[in-house]
Amino acid sequence: EDQVTQSPEALRLQEGESSSLNCSYTVSGLRGLFWYRQDPGKGPEFLFTLYSAGEEKEKERLKATLTKKESFLHITAPKPEDSATYLCAVQAAGSARQLTFGSGTQLTVLP
Amino acid sequence: NAGVTQTPKFQVLKTGQSMTLQCAQDMNHNSMYWYRQDPGMGLRLIYYSASEGTTDKGEVPNGYNVSRLNKREFSLRLESAAPSQTSVYFCASRDVNQPQHFGDGTRLSIL
Numbered sequence: 435e436d437q438v439t440q441s442p443e444a445l446r447l448q449e450g451e452s453s454s455l456n457c458s459y460t461v462s463g464l465r466g467l468f469w470y471r472q473d474p475g476k477g478p479e480f481l482f483t484l485y486s487a488g489e490e491k492e493k494e495r496l497k498a499t500l501t502k503k504e505s506f507l508h509i510t511a512p513k514p515e516d517s518a519t520y521l522c523a524v525q526a527a528g529s530a531r532q533l534t535f536g537s538g539t540q541l542t543v544l545p
Numbered sequence: 546n547a548g549v550t551q552t553p554k555f556q557v558l559k560t561g562q563s564m565t566l567q568c569a570q571d572m573n574h575n576s577m578y579w580y581r582q583d584p585g586m587g588l589r590l591i592y593y594s595a596s597e598g599t600t601d602k603g604e605v606p607n608g609y610n611v612s613r614l615n616k617r618e619f620s621l622r623l624e625s626a627a628p629s630q631t632s633v634y635f636c637a638s639r640d641v642n643q644p645q646h647f648g649d650g651t652r653l654s655i656l
Contacts, residue, residue, distance in 0.1 A: 438587070468644055477549070477635050477647030478588070521587070532603065533645065535587040 436461045436526050440536035447512055447543050455507040455520055455539045463527030467505050469498050470521040472538070478521055512543045547571050549648035551636050557654045558626045566621040566651050568636030574646075576639050577619040579603075579611060581632040582650070588635065594619055626655045 437460045466485050470478035482491040484500040491498045497508040519540045523533040552567045575596045580588040590603030594613040610622045631654050637645040
């Protein structure tokens with residue numbers, strides 16, 4: 435059974451204080467790992483897809499990395515507008531359509 | 546661009562009542578999905594439709610039915626609502642080898 439565990443559950447940072455969110459996964463052959471951002475009262479918004487160990491993707495203050503067992507979402511010099519819940523999901527090689535989601539990390543960036 | 550539109554945004558039902566949640570996408574995507582999101586549990590797949598005319602069960606299908614009305618629309622029906630179905634419901638769609646795009650959800654309370 436595919437599993438995704440995200441840590442920490444919640445993280446409070448001061449503006450400008452860099453940190454990382456973790457996504458550990460167990461999957462029978464990884465087809466893709468996805469990062470989403472979710473604001474209160476909204477649906478998840480796509481950020482990145484990673485396909486193989488060693489791959490990295492960047493967007494503004496966010497950088498996602500992937501190993502064979504986990505992914506990190508690095509946040510550099512965060513701003514209050516980066517406050518959101520960040521979701522990680524995996525797609526198994528044998529499941530072309532289904533995603534397994536973690537429960538998310540709620541990030542709060544204080545001014 | 547509207548993307549994925551869900552109606553209604555909020556609904557309160559009594560136990561035993563029935564209702565249909567509507568979802569429409571304007572991106573010409575083949576695949577559509579219904580998820581539920583509960584605190585601390587992440588998004589869980591209820592049903593999905595790989596293409597017009599096909600539907601398949603996801604992780605938590607009991608108590609739900611779906612209809613893929615046409616390529617644009619995918620509805621979720623609760624025949625006899627139960628308090629355990631209180632949740633936030635999200636619809637998503639995707640194109641081949643692309644990430645899923647989500648609507649903003651329907652917040653459903655069952656008393």
